[in-house]
Amino acid sequence: MMHEEVEKEACFILGLLAVKPEYQARIASCGALRGLVRLLKKHKLTTMTRSQPGSGGAARRAADAITNLAHENSEIKNMVREQDGIPPLVSLLEAHDLKVQRAAAGALRTLAFKNEDNKNQIVECGALPVLIQMLRSEDVGVHYEAVGVIGNLVHSSQNIKRKVLEDGALQPVVNLLHSPCADSQREAALLLGQFATTDADTKARIVQRGAVPPLITMLSHTDTSLREMAAFALGRLAQNADNQAGIVQCGGLVPLLTLLESKHYNLQHNAAFALYGLADNEDNIPxxxxxxxxxxxxxCVEKLQVQASKDCVQKTITRMEQKFGGRVLSHVVFMLRSGDRVVQQRAAMALARLAPEGELRAVFVEKRGLDLLLDALVDVRVEPRMRKDASAALLELVRKISATDGAESCVPAQPPKTVYLGSQYVNNATLADITFVVEGRTFHAHRIALLASSD
Known part of the structure; x- marks a missing residue:
């Protein structure tokens, strides 16, 4: 027992030292890895229904030490594999002691990060079925480490990603979106975003399994990284037409727009990409x-500082304009008759910017779209921002009309230019202000009537 305690404390001290990058190589070069791997192999899996006090202590500390040694150190990651450290770590995933499970998964997570050889060996050792079962664990630490390992395994590896899905990982990952652990939610959202790049069917299956509502809820979370990963996942899912409509109908539009207006560049970019996908579906435009x-x-086009995000938003607006015809145009024009004045005015502003030039007369004269824009400008009850938007839309409408050869067709028809003062004033000198003499005969007339009746 005393010997085991010494081993455990030695592993603990090595783990603490390995936190410093400058010590990692020195520890590994002194042969510490070989001893750590020996302790991993020494641990015996128990079949008891209850863990023994102190069980797995040395193995757990050894796994933790390997995690710290290999952190962001590709050379030591390779050394662990070469010294046969991966198979015992995979075996420890099935340890009864939850602390040992977590430690083994944490080490595998680190070893798999950006190391193809390690990823392949972890899969070859049969880790995937056990990791997928760990996703269902009620222990927050266990399922957090498990989803992290799987995320690193599938990163940039299409074959492993397909195998993970074939082995049944999708539903438990979706379920983790409801985990009480925000870190697990974040890792699950990231992994679903990676799954979504597999193929169109996988995108649809993710949504069918119930991923969209919790992802949309996460968009409003106080944790910035959680919002970022939720937007990332929704952006990938939004590359499917049915998913695009589903995300909007579940209420994803406004929270994504709020993220686009945030001060965090990653949030802006992920939200911009998601909104670009949503604009690809005609059913979403209204x-x-x-x-x-x-x-x-x-x-946002004016305010965003990152050019990639700004370009993405501009492409979204262009995509909307390309779809502003047919049933989309009819639907938005129908909104001019909405019982909600704000909706009417928003529809008029969108039509001013996006409607085809050939439809301007029908929309703004016959359908009274112009009246709605003007009302938004002069109505004191309208919010200042809305008045500003209406002014910009009216300016854009004028620009489009001015640039059109048939601009005069958009001008409302004028009433006939006639003025009739009554029979008693026809050829009557009373109030007449002009006289014509024709072949010796005098005719009395009124300038205003002549002016109104002349071209």
């Missing part, structure tokens, strides 16, 4: 208009 998204996108 909802985008109704929520006032277009005006906020236009603001």
């Amino acid at each position: 909802d985008i208009v109704k929520e006032g998204v277009l005006q906020r996108l236009l603001d």
